[in-house]
Amino acid sequence: MADTVKLGFAPIAAPRKGVLVVFTDEDFRFGAQTRKALGRAQALISLAGKADGFSGKSGSALELVAPEALRGLSRLIVMGVGKAADLKAADFVKLGALAMGRLPPRAEAATILADLPAGAMKPEQAADLAAGCELRAYSFDLYKTKRKEGEDKSRNVQVTVGTTEPAAARKAWASRESVVDGVKLARNLVNEPPNVLFPAEFARRATALKRLGVKVEVLDERAMKRLGMRALLGVGQGSDHESRVVVMRWDGGRRGTAPLAFIGKGVTFDTGGISIKPAQNMEDMKGDMAGAACVVGLMHALAARRAKVNAVGLIGLVENMPSGKAQRPGDIVASMSGQTIEIINTDAEGRLVLADVLHYANTRFKPQFMIDLATLTGAIIVALGHEYAGLFSNDDKLTERLVKAGEVTGERVWRLPLGPEYDKLIDSKFADMKNTGGRHGGSITAAQFLQRFVGKTPWAHLDIAGTGMGAPQTDLNKSWGSGFGVRLLDRLVADHYER
Numbered sequence: 001m002a003d004t005v006k007l008g009f010a011p012i013a014a015p016r017k018g019v020l021v022v023f024t025d026e027d028f029r030f031g032a033q034t035r036k037a038l039g040r041a042q043a044l045i046s047l048a049g050k051a052d053g054f055s056g057k058s059g060s061a062l063e064l065v066a067p068e069a070l071r072g073l074s075r076l077i078v079m080g081v082g083k084a085a086d087l088k089a090a091d092f093v094k095l096g097a098l099a100m101g102r103l104p105p106r107a108e109a110a111t112i113l114a115d116l117p118a119g120a121m122k123p124e125q126a127a128d129l130a131a132g133c134e135l136r137a138y139s140f141d142l143y144k145t146k147r148k149e150g151e152d153k154s155r156n157v158q159v160t161v162g163t164t165e166p167a168a169a170r171k172a173w174a175s176r177e178s179v180v181d182g183v184k185l186a187r188n189l190v191n192e193p194p195n196v197l198f199p200a201e202f203a204r205r206a207t208a209l210k211r212l213g214v215k216v217e218v219l220d221e222r223a224m225k226r227l228g229m230r231a232l233l234g235v236g237q238g239s240d241h242e243s244r245v246v247v248m249r250w251d252g253g254r255r256g257t258a259p260l261a262f263i264g265k266g267v268t269f270d271t272g273g274i275s276i277k278p279a280q281n282m283e284d285m286k287g288d289m290a291g292a293a294c295v296v297g298l299m300h301a302l303a304a305r306r307a308k309v310n311a312v313g314l315i316g317l318v319e320n321m322p323s324g325k326a327q328r329p330g331d332i333v334a335s336m337s338g339q340t341i342e343i344i345n346t347d348a349e350g351r352l353v354l355a356d357v358l359h360y361a362n363t364r365f366k367p368q369f370m371i372d373l374a375t376l377t378g379a380i381i382v383a384l385g386h387e388y389a390g391l392f393s394n395d396d397k398l399t400e401r402l403v404k405a406g407e408v409t410g411e412r413v414w415r416l417p418l419g420p421e422y423d424k425l426i427d428s429k430f431a432d433m434k435n436t437g438g439r440h441g442g443s444i445t446a447a448q449f450l451q452r453f454v455g456k457t458p459w460a461h462l463d464i465a466g467t468g469m470g471a472p473q474t475d476l477n478k479s480w481g482s483g484f485g486v487r488l489l490d491r492l493v494a495d496h497y498e499r
């Protein structure tokens with residue numbers, strides 16, 4: 001596992017070696033700075049484009065051996081952006097990723113000119129290009145000892161973004177780099193195998209945030225028993241690995257201001273317990289902690305960029321295994337809130353973990369809002385596929401802000417309903433509630449369950465089962481673990497809660 005990109009910013013100019021990447025619109029027009037850099041090569045590029053049927057359509061590319069006028073370069077790549085006037089913030093990140101994806105496998109240096117027909121890109125847009133490059137270049141190959149023929153074990157590419165304002169772009173990149181590093185941290189955690197990343201090891205890795213100024217507490221099982229977290233502890237009681245809760249605090253805002261709370265489900269491996277899952281694809285259940293991974297990545301991002309906000313991240317870490325000690329269907333457990341839960345299906349375990357952590361976060365920190373993330377239900381994939389995360393909330397303003405942040409970052413969310421009609425489905429004959437409402441509306445009844453543990457605090461639940469792990473690869477991510485949610489929530493914080 002290695003970063004393959006060394007990023008830098010420089011004035012716009014044609015480099016003396018390596019690969020040059022430039023952008024054109026659907027009318028095959030270049031920006032003024034690009035035309036200057038290409039010089040006499042423009043005529044040949046135009047002829048080659050016409051011969052190849054290249055029109056500058058969004059996502060298209062024209063790849064050429066560098067013309068004689070660009071002597072020293074190995075390759076020229078012309079990227080189409082479509083209608084340049086329609087580009088949004090998320091599109092510049094995507095352009096960087098697309099450019100990175102076009103680089104030849106053995107390229108050692110590349111220059112991307114941050115220039116469009118309407119003018120040079122702003123420093124923030126140039127920094128977004130760099131973010132796209134980094135996100136696209138991520139790979140997880142820590143456990144590979146052999147490579148296929150042609151694979152380069154240690155590919156290091158120097159990528160220079162040419163911009164009219166290099167200093168300003170470097171400043172804009174500083175905060176984006178922190179967020180990108182948070183995404184990569186989340187991806188690393190999701191991609192790790194479950195024999196390596198069990199609850200105690202996950203907690204140990206989260207404590208590394210201390211070096212950034214994050215205050216980290218780890219609650220062991222004895223501490224959780226004292227607090228009454230029996231819903232969470234019940235999930236992990238069948239495993240030889242003890243459960244943990246990790247509390248991460250970043251105090252970057254005004255003293256005394258209530259924090260924002262982010263809560264993550266961290267089931268480091270989910271067999272389903274006694275209600276065991278089918279064997280096929282069970283290996284994917286190493287990613288059932290993607291919500292917790294996102295929270296750790298987000299806390300890294302906020303601390304690394306010195307966000308002016310008070311934030312707390314809490315993750316419940318368990319392993320759900322069958323054994324003679326495991327929780328059974330029919331058991332009744334008392335949650336930390338005092339509410340009792342009848343266990344109908346031990347594979348509906350994530351909501352039990354979140355129930356106690358949500359209540360703990362709410363009563364201890366009295367936050368401005370709580371947002372939880374969890375790979376909670378397969379039903380959300382049936383409903384939304386892998387394109388959107390499911391959003392459930394008791395607060396319209398928080399919902400609106402999350403939807404907007406999703407549009408800006410490309411990590412999109414879609415609101416689904418909550419209501420007393422669904423609440424009835426999780427009422428129990430023997431306890432205050434049961435942990436599953438049956439086949440119909442599975443994602444909704446899971447959210448209704450969680451809502452019983454948040455009180456009147458503004459709250460949102462993000463079901464990321466379709467986006468947090470094993471989702472189809474995108475321009476920004478060629479990894480199994482996506483790191484979904486880090487950029488979404490960082491944007492939410494940056495746009496609305498920093499002072």
